[in-house]
Amino acid sequence: MMNFGKFSWANYRANYAYAKKMAERKNGFGGPLSKKFQWGDIFTFISFILIVNQRSLPDNWPAEYIYIASAVIYMIGQMLYFIKLPPRSRWGRLSWGLVLGAFAWTIIPLILYWCEDTATRDQQSNLVASGLSIIMWLMAAFSLFKYRQVRRRAAEQIYNIRMQSRRRRMYQ
Numbered sequence: 001m002m003n004f005g006k007f008s009w010a011n012y013r014a015n016y017a018y019a020k021k022m023a024e025r026k027n028g029f030g031g032p033l034s035k036k037f038q039w040g041d042i043f044t045f046i047s048f049i050l051i052v053n054q055r056s057l058p059d060n061w062p063a064e065y066i067y068i069a070s071a072v073i074y075m076i077g078q079m080l081y082f083i084k085l086p087p088r089s090r091w092g093r094l095s096w097g098l099v100l101g102a103f104a105w106t107i108i109p110l111i112l113y114w115c116e117d118t119a120t121r122d123q124q125s126n127l128v129a130s131g132l133s134i135i136m137w138l139m140a141a142f143s144l145f146k147y148r149q150v151r152r153r154a155a156e157q158i159y160n161i162r163m164q165s166r167r168r169r170m171y172q
Contacts, residue, residue, distance in 0.1 A: 043077025051108060051129075067109070067129035074101055075139065088154065091147035095140055102136035105129065 050057075050070040057066065078097045082090045109129035 038081065040077045040079075040081035043073050043080060047071070047074035047077060052112075054112075064128045067132055071105060071132045071136065074105075075136070087150045088147070091143050091150055095143035095147050098136055098140035098143055102133045102140050105133035105136055 047070045050066055050073065054063065054066060075098075078094060078101065081097065082094045085093065109127075
């Protein structure tokens with residue numbers, strides 16, 4: 001029986017804090033994707049700044065190298081987001097992140113080409129940057145394949161467990 005008359009932090013932790021934490025994790029408010037900045041956020045932000053703010057970088061840096069560096073930094077950031085998750089949610093969320101990133105990498109260089117003057121960057125560098133999205137599309141396709149594979153394996157295991165329990169009930 002709980003003692004409601006006297007409050008103590010030990011009593012609170014023992015009875016309520018664990019249940020609150022589990023309820024937050026179940027509802028999606030806690031867990032590995034919390035409200036704090038993570039390394040994936042920082043890498044994604046740096047990638048976005050590199051691709052959008054090219055005029056502040058020195059002119060002797062080729063645009064192709066800037067695009068390649070930005071794409072690599074973005075992919076590392078996406079992988080850092082979801083590395084600690086279980087396989088099903090890792091591959092599902094990683095595939096969505098890579099699909100959105102690949103779509104952005106297909107569109108953003110063309111928008112930058114149309115918006116800025118043509119003397120600063122040539123069309124070939126923007127086409128190279130759009131071509132880099134092919135690598136992201138391939139990575140997104142691979143992650144979708146892995147997601148489907150994990151789902152299929154989980155469904156097979158669930159089916160096997162149910163069949164074993166049915167067999168046990170039949171022979172008892």
